Amino acid sequence: MKQTNYFVKICVIATWIILLVPFGSLAQDIIDPADNPNLDQVPLEILEQAKNVIDVAPLSSVITIDNFDNFNLGVDFAEGNIAENPALPSWYFAAYNINGTHHTEDGVVWTINNPNFGVTVRGDPVQVYDSLGNLYYENMYGSSIVGCKVAVSTDNGATWGSINTAISGVDKNWIAADQTAGPYANYVYTTMTSNSGGNFSRSTNQGQSWTNTWTTSTQSLPGMMVCVGAHQNVQGGAVYVVTNGGSTFASTYTFYRSLDGGSNFSFRSSQQFAGYVGSNVNGRHAIQNMRTRPYPFITADNSFGTHRGRLYCVYASNDPPGNGNKPDIWSRYSDDGGSSWSTAIRVNDDANPTQHNQWHPAIWCDKETGRLYIQWMDTRDTPTSDSALIYATYSDDGGATFVENQAISNKKMKINCTTCGGGGTPRYQGDYNGIVSNSKVSMSSWTDFRNGTFMSVTAYFPDFAMALDKIADTLYTPLDTSTFTVNIPEVKLYDDTVLVSASVYPIPTSGNITFSFPGGTEITSFPGSLPVLVTVDGSVPPGNYTATFEGKGPNGTPVHRRNASLKIVEGSGFYVNATADPDTICQGASSQLNVSISGGSPPFTYAWTPTTGLSNPNIANPIASPTTTTKYFVTVTDNNQDNATDSVLVTVKTAPPSPGAITGPSDVCKDSTAMYQIQPMTGATSYSWTVPDNATIVTGQNSPTIEVLWGETSGVVSVIVGNECGNSPPSTIDVTVSMILPAPGAILGPDLGCTGIESMFRITEIPGAESYQWSVPADAQIKAGQGTNEVTVIWGTASGEIAVIAQNGCGNSPPSQRTLTATSLPGPAGDITGNDTVCVNHTGYVYSVAEISDATTYIWTLPEGASISAGQGTNEVTIDFSPLAISGEIDVYGANDCGIGSAMAKPVVVSDCPGVNEYNLLVDVTLYPNPAEETLNLRIQGRETDITLVINDVTGNIKFTEKLTNVPSDYTKKIDVSGFAEGLYFIRMSKENRYFIEKFVVQR
Known part of the structure; x- marks a missing residue:
């Protein structure tokens, strides 16, 4: 475990540098010269050495440059990842090699609490949240790596619960969780490279136990990844795995999909997307002596937006291809589960991409909005390409286009970090970074080399800069005021509201230091600013105080703080204090103003401004009836013509306007839970939600977000926002409840499986079903109709079961099935025996x-x-x-x-009988030659003088006919059969009721 010495952290920077430089040199010497380029492990010797390095980096701190913040978490050993609690947007957890964990619950201040795995941990930390708020933190373990352990926390890593073995393998793990409300909600999935392929494991009980359900032989290079996406109307219905195989500089990405929560996987496609990333250095990809690899990062869209279910793959690869060129970041997407892919889209938008390095991407697709976030390392700001910034962008159109790239790190870092402590040639300096998002913004984590160390850093994107007009002021007791202006001078694609608040530390033991906001608490356009009035009232002990001004987004992210020093000094002389009772009114109501006087020489005169809405501006206690929020100033003049001035703010409220659109699913399942929310409304004191009969609000009534347990009744979810001035019009969303489907009825169709024959099978349609999934034995083929209630099947040679399940957004029905015996068509008939x-x-x-x-x-x-x-x-x-x-x-x-x-x-x-060779004509007949070729001779001997002659083929067609008359007693007739086809023929001679029939053959 990485040792942390908090006392040493406050030592001088010189000591920090002295300690780090020798370790960096040592790391170069002890790296295994047989570094395997097909593994991305950090050699154990380096990890052991890293444990003994004293971390003298400062505690969690904010690095502000040009009014933009980066959050410095301290120094770890590179290679970080980040997760965010989907229910609590400001709860982030980041982890870096080897076991350097950091957590924040306010989005600003980070704390360390590393779990004790009880074994030798080997790094490659990855982590993920499920929808219940369980955090899963995974780390490889074993002196010789044998697999991964997963630690579970329910409080963002403040404490740790169970730690269990999740998967076996030797290198490069990854983790994902189903954060939806689908049939596999809160399943957790992990992948890992093994000695002979790749392993896949899952937990269905919040990390208490894990099962390896699938292995694949196509994994041979580091970079096996897993993600979860929607499948049709099934939330979290698709689990995707990509393996990384082929050769080091010509990767093959092989995509697989599971539609049953990771029990079984089917092959989708193999793709050769990536080539070299930078240069070949000792069999590894390298940028400025930093090792890297074209990992196939995948993520999928779980939102209910236009591109729901879309699968993304992002990677780095040189353009033009080939060793020694410079890489770009590429994105592709698939709408058929990874079978086919879009053309590659260049993510980086620099004007001359062939002159700059862009590599080391990390990706995330927001499950609420479908926004695709990407961050990477980029040298576009350095002509020599030896230093980099972290850049980021996003796509709101399914990866078709990306917004203008933004630098999110606020200072360049030299890439070839000789003092950081990594080893090897090219040097290990971390193999991946991380990014995660909520519905508003993302947060990135990366390793920053700007100080010659592996500094762990995070930053928001989109983001806003924040500044104060002054950083110190002096105020006098018993009453004084000072106005600070909070400025938002610049944004990086941030377009939401900034909410401003303020606090003081320490809180005075007597008197009060208070903050008021004459212009409200929201900045809605940029650049923008907001005045904050600081008031010292009463016997505040003299001394130094710190005023903290905070700006944050509507959901608490991004969040930034600026401090100012307040020096409180005991004052004397003539003071006035203006008050309003009440200081907040509803539009149309009134407030009693009053001014109290300390010191001075009476009589006094009074002048209130502005005069609008005042009953009398020249008395001590006028009635104020403003129509909008107004700050009133009073100047009191004593008998010596000395003046004292104070002000008081009268806030005018109105009933809230109609809330914005309710976000949440419009199609739900009976007995499922779903979240519905509106943006918090400034000044609201109540949120009144209603849901249809049989639905129950589980949590959140009187808040902007509720959780609903659905019964069987569809209907309207409605919310009315109120305050002391009244209620808003309602905001509504129509919700349709779908039932969990019953098993389909009997499968209708043939009783046999007819080998090689198309057969129709059907079931009666089920109300509410959106598709039907049929299955047949392995050697049978569903030719048409998959997805419908009727299919055409070509049966194979094996007997087996045909089955069907009905599907809708609520999941799968139980199956209906039949067992069929495979049967072939009858064989061909042989020759028929019998009379011709x-x-x-x-x-x-x-x-x-x-x-x-x-x-x-x-x-x-x-x-x-x-x-x-x-x-x-x-x-x-x-x-x-x-x-x-x-x-x-x-x-x-x-x-x-x-x-x-x-x-x-x-x-x-x-x-007509008597039949062939039986005759009652008064003649003898001879046919020759028989078989005949060209001519058939017919010899007639007897007493018949008039004979009708007919020749038929076997089908009864007449081929020759002639009436013979005056036939002599011995007569030969030559008949031309040269035009007859080969075959059997019948000759018939007749007179009155006497016949002769004989057969002959034409043969050549």
């Missing part, structure tokens, strides 16, 4: 086919006039041919519940 020539008006012809694989039935189709008399649905049928039967095809194919297979056909010629 049949007689009309004959029965009992048997046809069959070999059994067809996967067939549960057989479908036969017949020529017209034929019918199945037995065997329908089997592979063997008996067919009857009616007197009206004609020639045609007999077809058969196998069938099952998935469909039909390929058919087989058999041509059948239907003839």
